Amino acid sequence: MSKYISDNAKDMEFSGIRKFFNKVREVEGALSLTVGQPDFPVPPSIKEGVKRAIDENKTEYTANPGIIELREDISQYLKKFNINYSKEEICLTVGGSEALTCVFTTILNAGDKLLIPEISYPAYENCGKMRGVEVIRYPLDDEFQLDIKALEALIKEHKPKAMVLCYPSNPTGATLDISVIEELHKIIKANDMVVITDEIYSDIFYKEDYFSIAQYEDIKEKIIYVSGFSKVFSMTGFRLGYICTTKELMDAIVKVHMYMVSCAVSVVQYGTHYGFNEGLVEAKKMREEFKRRRDYVYERLINMKLDVNKPEGAFYILPSIARFNMPSEEFCERLLMEKKVAMVPGIAFGKKSDKYIRLSYAADMETLKISLDRLEEFISELDKAK
Numbered sequence: 001m002s003k004y005i006s007d008n009a010k011d012m013e014f015s016g017i018r019k020f021f022n023k024v025r026e027v028e029g030a031l032s033l034t035v036g037q038p039d040f041p042v043p044p045s046i047k048e049g050v051k052r053a054i055d056e057n058k059t060e061y062t063a064n065p066g067i068i069e070l071r072e073d074i075s076q077y078l079k080k081f082n083i084n085y086s087k088e089e090i091c092l093t094v095g096g097s098e099a100l101t102c103v104f105t106t107i108l109n110a111g112d113k114l115l116i117p118e119i120s121y122p123a124y125e126n127c128g129k130m131r132g133v134e135v136i137r138y139p140l141d142d143e144f145q146l147d148i149k150a151l152e153a154l155i156k157e158h159k160p161k162a163m164v165l166c167y168p169s170n171p172t173g174a175t176l177d178i179s180v181i182e183e184l185h186k187i188i189k190a191n192d193m194v195v196i197t198d199e200i201y202s203d204i205f206y207k208e209d210y211f212s213i214a215q216y217e218d219i220k221e222k223i224i225y226v227s228g229f230s231k232v233f234s235m236t237g238f239r240l241g242y243i244c245t246t247k248e249l250m251d252a253i254v255k256v257h258m259y260m261v262s263c264a265v266s267v268v269q270y271g272t273h274y275g276f277n278e279g280l281v282e283a284k285k286m287r288e289e290f291k292r293r294r295d296y297v298y299e300r301l302i303n304m305k306l307d308v309n310k311p312e313g314a315f316y317i318l319p320s321i322a323r324f325n326m327p328s329e330e331f332c333e334r335l336l337m338e339k340k341v342a343m344v345p346g347i348a349f350g351k352k353s354d355k356y357i358r359l360s361y362a363a364d365m366e367t368l369k370i371s372l373d374r375l376e377e378f379i380s381e382l383d384k385a386k
């Protein structure tokens with residue numbers, strides 16, 4: 001390793017999801033349930049919108065926080081989740097990823113403590129390391145809800161500067177229960193810390209009522225809401241995300257964002273604005289299809305006698321493989337080599353999740369069916385060999 005690499009960069013790790021995704025490419029004929037992007041095309045209204053923006057030569061820098069029209073769309077859109085931010089409290093970013101790094105850079109000093117879920121999207125730990133932050137994982141209960149008592153104890157012991165929440169969750173598919181969020185609200189109110197709530201899957205949600213810590217106005221100065229359009233509009237490659245927070249914090253965030261990227265891609269900002277409302281109609285259809293698949297995948301896994309929670313959001317499901325007594329990486333490698341189907345080893349989301357594998361059901365029904373048939377075969381062979 002080169003001596004020129006900084007300590008923080010040395011400390012970071014390649015995403016286990018990506019590592020596995022790359023392995024799949026090397027196995028001919030392998031099916032993959034690894035990806036974190038919807039298998040639908042970008043809504044036609046947004047595609048047309050981006051083309052129109054190019055034709056209109058909207059190819060210059062925009063204002064650093066992004067075009068006012070799209071920030072106004074987002075402000076209106078968030079109201080359907082009972083979340084209130086004005087256009088001045090919104091900054092458009094280069095995907096949810098830049099939103100996260102931007103927020104971390106703005107609020108965390110090296111040596112600060114950051115709480116993240118024990119089973120979580122790999123960026124939180126690694127973006128924390130990028131800042132030289134001490135990352136502490138907080139436990140989740142069997143339903144992947146916050147373990148409130150444990151969280152309170154950790155906060156008391158460590159006095160963290162911030163915590164990350166991710167509901168609907170990648171990789172668990174869990175959403176927050178009202179009782180849990182009420183307790184969390186009390187904790188945040190009583191403690192001097194910030195909550196970074198990553199709700200990039202908010203529109204892929206299968207329950208009636210949506211609960212978010214960002215709905216509580218009385219702790220608004222402690223909340224930073226991170227989201228984006230990669231999932232809701234199935235446009236991961238367009239790289240458009242956003243941050244919402246109070247004006248006071250936002251001014252500092254925009255400063256960091258300005259020197260990181262200047263602004264999000266101009267034609268994507270305009271195109272998303274032009275196609276916004278029609279895009280949401282497509283998003284609704286996508287959500288209904290995801291729900292149908294969720295039901296199918298869940299039933300299949302239950303029939304295989306795997307211990308699994310029914311997801312209420314996102315497009316992931318996280319069954320336990322504990323009964324096979326095998327590290328998740330070995331399980332997934334063997335599944336890939338022996339049955340040609342790829343799923344992500346739980347270890348990619350933290351040491352505590354080694355007893356799980358993550359399936360993404362962002363794949364058509366035919367692919368899901370064949371992949372699950374192969375998993376079933378693999379599992380029954382493992383059971384027989386016991």
Ligand SMILES: Cc1ncc(COP(=O)(O)O)c(C=O)c1O
Pocket residue numbers: 036094095096097098121166170198200228229230236239240241
């Ligand atoms: C929970 C979560 N947050 C943020 C992101 C990053 O989103 P983007 O692709 O818009 O950078 C992802 C992507 O998979 C994610 O799953």
